[in-house]
Amino acid sequence: MISHKPQTDFTHPIIRSYSRRKILKLAGAGAVAYTGSLATACSNRSSSSTSDVPIKIGVLLPYSGIYATLGDSISAGLEMYLDQLGYRAGGRNVQIVAEDTEMKPDIAQQKARKLIEQDKVDLVAGIVSTGVLYGLREYFHNNKKLLICANAGGNKISRDMKSPYIWRSSFSNWQPNWPLGLWAYHNVGNKVFMSAPDYGAGHNMVDAFAHSFQSAGGTILGKQFTPFPSMGDPAPFITEIRKSNPSMVFCFYSGSAAVAFVKAYDEFGLSKDIPLVCSGFAVEEDVLPAQGSAALGAISGLHWALLLDNETNRKFITAYKDRTNVDANVFAVQGYDTGRIISNILDEVQGDTSATSRMLESLHDVSFSSPRGPFKLDPKSQNPTQHVYVREVKEIEGKLHNVVIEDLGEFTDPGDNSLG
């Protein structure tokens, strides 16, 4: 009987990241689901064979290499959301099959083929780096498979490289930075020096900030693009910044480079005189502990903050901390919302994942209250319409956190390069 299928699948590799307790819980859910689906088999539009087999969600994330923390956080957020649903959506059981992409486009493509062609997953979510996203674009487009991008922010995928099969639950690189540029001109200073790593995301973020900052009347004293992925010694870059004598500095870094840059910025004494305004990732919760007091006072723009005051977020951060023993970060939020979007689509098609066009159609109306605040998907850019917040790193009860100092309102990616 088909009823064996869910159980046998629990030996599948995904379970590697699960504790024994979780496996038992899943197995229990599987058994319940099986009896449940027998009862509803007659009323269900799809054949009983589809409703017995769990829906498989393929996950492509880096679990090794410099982006491993991001991959783990997104995974944890996604699993937490699905767990809250008892791994059920659209009247069927849901199962995750995860694969490690590192940050290599070729490995990612190999893994995508494995998930879709061998494991027969119904849709895929994940993707941390833009290079990987662009490398996978043709594969998903040509094979007409749905990909929900839970991080990589490359603007092009919302613009000239758009595919009807690729939607994003995270952000476009333009999104948090364009509003921040405008705000910074009016609130921080009118002469900026910009620093970012020399790769796609760095250029996207600098261009967005520069566009609104210049349009408002600000002056850009200089831009520096540092080697990626490893910046090396930050000293020469910090010296270049000081020489230009700006009224503020804009930067985007993430992971270990963010730690190195922000610490050096403080050690060379710049943080005392020149305010640091950055893309939120540079001082996000995943790097703050390592940056320590060097990050104090840093101002950043992002679509979420740990201490963002709304009910969904309060519940989310508590549940996440209980589950993982660490504070949530923006990547976990994106994973969590990805789970929500997926369950929305699956409910909409009543678990019939063969109805690709209806699944795509249902993405147009996705709207809910996320830990980030009101969240909806924009059908034009296939990217979220969401609020952007200005945050400042402050010490609260002995720990550093990003505190929201202003809600800049709702923003949607323009869908073209007209605004940077």
Add this chain to the structure above:
Amino acid sequence: MIERLDTMYQRLLSRNILVAVIIVILAIAAPYLANTYTISLVIEVLIFSIFAMSLNLLVGYTGLPSFGHAAFFGLGAYIIAYVSGVNDLTLSLTNNILLTLPIVIVGTGIIALIVGSLALRTDGIYFLMITLAFAQMLFSVAMRWSAVTGGSDGLIGIPRPEIDLGIWKYSFESRTAFYYFVVTTFVAIYFGLHNIIHSPFGLALKGIKSNQMRMQVLGYKTLNYKISIFVLAGVIAGIAGMLLAQFYWHASPENLYWTISGQALIMVILGGVGTLIGPVIGATLMRLLPNITSTYTNNWQSYMGIMLIVFVLCAPNGIMGILLKKLKNNR
């Protein structure tokens, strides 16, 4: 040692015509026997085998330790991206393999000639450093010159090749068709290299590897030999890069990165330096093992590392070394 292994392997090959026939039938029937994912793994393994075989011409047969072979691999990928890619940065000239293949060959050949003429004036560790530096230079260009190379995003929209004779047209668009295209290319290169290695030219290369001074005294212009093989190795690596870009529809700066050069070196050493089939075995292992192990554990890199250490310690002549030794003992 290597020579003896190689002649033994020769005898082995001629004796096993039956095995060869079976392999050919399997290769032809594969798309009908295996699922599409397996076929895509085979395509990848074949492409990296071609790449590793080309590096083996330098490392195994001529004794030139190149640590920058990814340069030509990546060049092949970027050249085909420019010529055939449908993208706002590319030229989108033609996708006819009868034109694009010569362009890739000439393009990588010219660059290999220039680099080879300079680098081959040095030896050993210096040669290794120069090839590495050249490849890293290309990598930096690909990363930083985003207006032309697409930067870290690479170039997308590379189509699968087609043959266009004006009156007759065939596209290798489907995976099965592309598989046959890659298999044919692999077989052609394999037997092409087989002939070259056993020609007087190939023997001269082996002579250079064993004792360059003696070859020079005998009147061989060893530099010319080395430049020729460097160009040939570069061109074949370029073809492999072209195939990979067409397979992925994407050329990425990763293709030029030193880790790809390192991976190719490991493939050659693991499989067996100085044998034709060795790099193919090495490429198969190096592509398949991480793919399988990373599904089961996030610490797969550690296991790969341990495996490599064990191999290097226990099988200094690679897997082919073990196989041939065993065969000799049995006889």
